[in-house]
Amino acid sequence: MSSQPDILEQQWLAALRAGDESALRRIFDRYYPSLLSDIYRVVPDENTCEDLAQEVFVELWRKRTELDIHTSLRAYLRRSAVNRALNHLKSNRRLLFDQSEQFEQAADESAGDIRRKIEQETLEDALHAAIETLPEKCRVVFSLSRFEQMSHREIAEQLGISVKTIENQITKAMKILREALVRHAELSPVVIWALKCWWEA
Amino acid sequence: MQANDDYILLLSKQFSGDISPAESDALQSWLAQSPEHAQLAAELRQVWEKTDAFGKTFSPNLDVSFRQVQAKIKAAERPRARVVSFGQRWLRVAAALTFLLSAFWAYRQLSAPTEPLKIFANRGDKQLVLLPDGSRVWLRANGQLEHPVEFSGSERHVKLLGEAYFEIEHDPANPFVVDLPNGDKVKVLGTEFGVRALPDQTSTGVFVRSGKVLFAPKARPQGVVLTAHQKATYIQNAAQIIVDKHATLNELAWQRGGLEFVGTPMEKVIADIEAHYKVKINLRNTYMRTCLHTALHTTQPIDTVLESLALTHHFRVLRPAPGQYELAGGTCK
Numbered sequence: 001m002s003s004q005p006d007i008l009e010q011q012w013l014a015a016l017r018a019g020d021e022s023a024l025r026r027i028f029d030r031y032y033p034s035l036l037s038d039i040y041r042v043v044p045d046e047n048t049c050e051d052l053a054q055e056v057f058v059e060l061w062r063k064r065t066e067l068d069i070h071t072s073l074r075a076y077l078r079r080s081a082v083n084r085a086l087n088h089l090k091s092n093r094r095l096l097f098d099q100s101e102q103f104e105q106a107a108d109e110s111a112g113d114i115r116r117k118i119e120q121e122t123l124e125d126a127l128h129a130a131i132e133t134l135p136e137k138c139r140v141v142f143s144l145s146r147f148e149q150m151s152h153r154e155i156a157e158q159l160g161i162s163v164k165t166i167e168n169q170i171t172k173a174m175k176i177l178r179e180a181l182v183r184h185a186e187l188s189p190v191v192i193w194a195l196k197c198w199w200e201a
Numbered sequence: 202m203q204a205n206d207d208y209i210l211l212l213s214k215q216f217s218g219d220i221s222p223a224e225s226d227a228l229q230s231w232l233a234q235s236p237e238h239a240q241l242a243a244e245l246r247q248v249w250e251k252t253d254a255f256g257k258t259f260s261p262n263l264d265v266s267f268r269q270v271q272a273k274i275k276a277a278e279r280p281r282a283r284v285v286s287f288g289q290r291w292l293r294v295a296a297a298l299t300f301l302l303s304a305f306w307a308y309r310q311l312s313a314p315t316e317p318l319k320i321f322a323n324r325g326d327k328q329l330v331l332l333p334d335g336s337r338v339w340l341r342a343n344g345q346l347e348h349p350v351e352f353s354g355s356e357r358h359v360k361l362l363g364e365a366y367f368e369i370e371h372d373p374a375n376p377f378v379v380d381l382p383n384g385d386k387v388k389v390l391g392t393e394f395g396v397r398a399l400p401d402q403t404s405t406g407v408f409v410r411s412g413k414v415l416f417a418p419k420a421r422p423q424g425v426v427l428t429a430h431q432k433a434t435y436i437q438n439a440a441q442i443i444v445d446k447h448a449t450l451n452e453l454a455w456q457r458g459g460l461e462f463v464g465t466p467m468e469k470v471i472a473d474i475e476a477h478y479k480v481k482i483n484l485r486n487t488y489m490r491t492c493l494h495t496a497l498h499t500t501q502p503i504d505t506v507l508e509s510l511a512l513t514h515h516f517r518v519l520r521p522a523p524g525q526y527e528l529a530g531g532t533c534k
Contacts, residue, residue: 011499021271021329022339022457028267036259049259054266058273127248128255146252151219171210177248178241 009073016064024064028057031074035081041143042085044132052084082148086158089140123184130180134173141166142173205241212242216249264393264411320346322363327456332359336377339366339456364397366456369412381405384419385435394427395453408432408452418442449473459499460506467492470510471528478503483527489514492533 015023035053036046043049056077060067069076131139144150144158145166152170156163211228214220220228232238322328322340330338333351340346344363352358357377369377371391379387383402387394392412398405407416409427417424418435425442427433432448435441451460451473460477462470468490471482480503484490492514498506507518507526514534519527 008497008499024270025267026457028270029263032263032266033259033261036261037256040257040259041255044257046259050261050266050269054270054273057270058277061270061274062277123247124251124254127252131252131255143255145213145217146249147255149217151217152214167210170213171206174209174213174245174248175206177252178244181244181248181251 006072013067013069013073016060017067019064021061024057024061027060027073027077031077032057034074035077038078038147039081039085041147042082042140043088048088052088053081055084056081078148082144083158086140089136090160123181126180126184127177130177131173134176138169138173138176141169145170205238208238209241209245212245213249216246317347317349320348322346332357334372334375335370337368341365341455361396361398363400364395364455366393366395366453368393383437386415386417386419386424388415388417388424389413395450395456397452403437405435406432406452407434408448408450410450410453416442451477459497459501461497462494464493464495466490467494467514470494474503474506478506479524481525482507483525485527485529486531489516489528489531489533492531 009027012023012026016027032053035056036049039049039052040046043052059080060077071079131142134142141155141159144155145152150158152163152166156166159166208228208231211220211224211231214224215228232242320328320330320340322342322344326342328340330340330346330348332338332348334357336357338346338359341364344361344365346362346365347360349358352375355375357372357375358380359378360380360382362382365379367377367379367389369389369391373390377389377391379396381387381396381398383398383405385398385405387396387407389412392414393410394412394414395408395410396406397408405416405418407414407427409429409431411429414427415424416427416433416435418440420440421435421442425433425444427444430448430450431444431446432450432452433442433444436443449462449465449469451462454460454473454477460473462473465473467484471484474480475482494510494513496509496513498509503526504518507516507528510516511518511528514531516528516531519529521527
């Protein structure tokens with residue numbers, strides 16, 4: 001059963017190389033929605049996500065004759081999408097690569113928002129809200145490590161910043177998210193109790 | 202808390218599987234130092250694990266989005282105008298003259314009434330035809346399509362003999378009409394659908410993948426309106442339109458290259474496989490008729506398709522004669 005999708009993809013890719021656009025449509029139907037989610041973690045703007053994800057397929061079509069995919073098609077498209085998202089951040093000269101103080105301020109302002117948000121939601125919701133309110137550099141670095149399974153060195157190379165900076169950002173993200181967790185837990189002592197049991201088990 | 206920063210980093214390295222043995226040892230001894238450290242570690246582990254589902258789930262309109270991709274591909278493939286510098290003046294004059302002459306020639310060509318283009322699908326199993334308005338037609342083997350060099354008038358008309366799949370550019374001001382040899386008409390504004398007009402003119406089938414289609418057989422000019430995932434068959438001698446409102450659309454498998462089933466009852470699955478591969482299949486276990494099947498079968502040979510069906514539903518495949526199959530046993534999950 002598990003090998004079937006791979007055979008399917010091999011056939012699609014063969015048809016794609018031969019210039020069959022309906023193969024592109026099939027690949028598109030299968031992966032477009034998940035690529036949108038992948039890109040959204042880096043660039044949380046729906047219109048930009050659509051644009052960037054579509055470009056992945058334009059590129060796939062343009063390069064169809066010289067495609068050389070060693071991983072799964074899903075992994076290939078995902079990496080291509082994330083790279084595009086990162087290039088988008090870079091080319092828009094976003095604050096990502098500045099060391100400016102503005103981040104710290106943004107983080108302080110967002111703390112209030114987080115506090116408001118967590119009060120009625122589940123722990124997952126609270127953490128997701130907290131990720132969204134992380135300063136941009138912090139959020140991007142954390143997302144690449146947490147969701148794209150990239151090593152610190154890889155992230156540093158991709159973003160053109162030092163490993164030390166990456167490590168600082170990840171530490172910072174973990175601390176902010178832990179605060180959100182603790183605040184959420186304070187609301188229900190049962191959670192803390194459960195947490196302890198779970199750790200000691 | 203500042204003092205713990207190094208260990209917070211080590212913990213996240215541990216969670217992501219990116220930790221060295223030396224770092225791991227350091228982390229272990231830090232954890233053993235105090236219960237607060239263990240508590241902090243437990244909290245951070247929870248942060249890591251509970252963020253797993255972070256993201257937004259999208260359910261875009263795939264037809265619309267794919268059309269945008271096609272437009273981007275088109276834009277990227279359009280050849281760019283080259284900037285050529287003619288050093289000498291007479292060359293420019295010559296170029297201007299050539300331009301005027303060719304413009305005159307083009308004008309003559311365009312204003313003269315032009316013969317419609319006839320396309321026969323005689324290469325391979327299907328042939329892609331690009332229409333002047335940017336619409337695309339896949340003509341199935343042995344099919345014939347006739348279209349004007351440019352569409353004029355308020356409707357875009359093409360003539361079809363045989364079977365074709367249409368992806369029509371949306372243009373509400375100029376409806377698109379497929380004329381069939383028996384006088385049947387299929388009229389649309391912009392959509393994706395297939396038409397099958399049998400050469401003996403006894404029946405016409407229309408299969409709609411998206412959008413809205415008006416199917417008007419000659420004898421029933423008011424017609425029926427079909428929307429996505431519906432199909433209609435018109436049988437000439439019965440003068441009756443049969444509409445299936447939850448069709449599998451595997452009549453279009455030749456264009457996409459494979460059968461598709463999404464929660465389709467086994468009875469329908471078998472019928473589609475029979476029609477697509479032109480074989481007979483006997484489903485022995487009547488209990489299995491209503492069992493639902495979900496799968497994508499690409500352009501595989503019939504044996505592979507039946508094998509994967511058998512694997513999913515625990516059938517045994519028997520071949521009593523060439524072109525005939527029997528599915529025995531089977532359990533429905």
